[in-house]
Amino acid sequence: MNNKIQLKVHTNLTVLPQVLSWFEQMNQPPIANQQIWWQCQTLLIEGFTNTVEHAHKNLPNETSIEIEAVRFNEHIEICILSQGEPFNLEQELQEKCEFEDNYQERGRGLKIMSKIADKLHYEQTTDNRYCLFMSKYY
Numbered sequence: 001m002n003n004k005i006q007l008k009v010h011t012n013l014t015v016l017p018q019v020l021s022w023f024e025q026m027n028q029p030p031i032a033n034q035q036i037w038w039q040c041q042t043l044l045i046e047g048f049t050n051t052v053e054h055a056h057k058n059l060p061n062e063t064s065i066e067i068e069a070v071r072f073n074e075h076i077e078i079c080i081l082s083q084g085e086p087f088n089l090e091q092e093l094q095e096k097c098e099f100e101d102n103y104q105e106r107g108r109g110l111k112i113m114s115k116i117a118d119k120l121h122y123e124q125t126t127d128n129r130y131c132l133f134m135s136k137y138y
Helices: 013-027 034-055 089-095 109-116
Strands: 004-008 065-070 076-083 119-124 130-138
Touching: 004 013, 013 065, 034 065, 034 076, 034 109, 034 119, 034 130, 089 119
Parallel strands: none
Antiparallel strands: 004 065, 065 076, 076 130, 119 130
């Protein structure tokens, strides 16, 4: 099985329910382990939220965010394409506190993604955008 879906939305957290509804297609047929599906949804939520709040924080709300998801026989890949400023994912992860030491309401998204994802990276694309790539095996 190889199912690829794409979505383009504006930079606005209010579209998150639409994004999650769109992503439900990836769970057909349902993944046997429900916890894995919840983790995939969490990756999408955290990645999208970080894109809106950080990568696009100085851009107009009309700025597009493109999301691609592909389901393979044993894993799901998610790519969130942004137009904001680059950042060093590995450095950010090293500088963030571990969960046990972070009592703030915010600032845990990258750590959550790094703990859940089997693969996580952030890179520039050939069209000068940035892809937050996440992969989860099931």
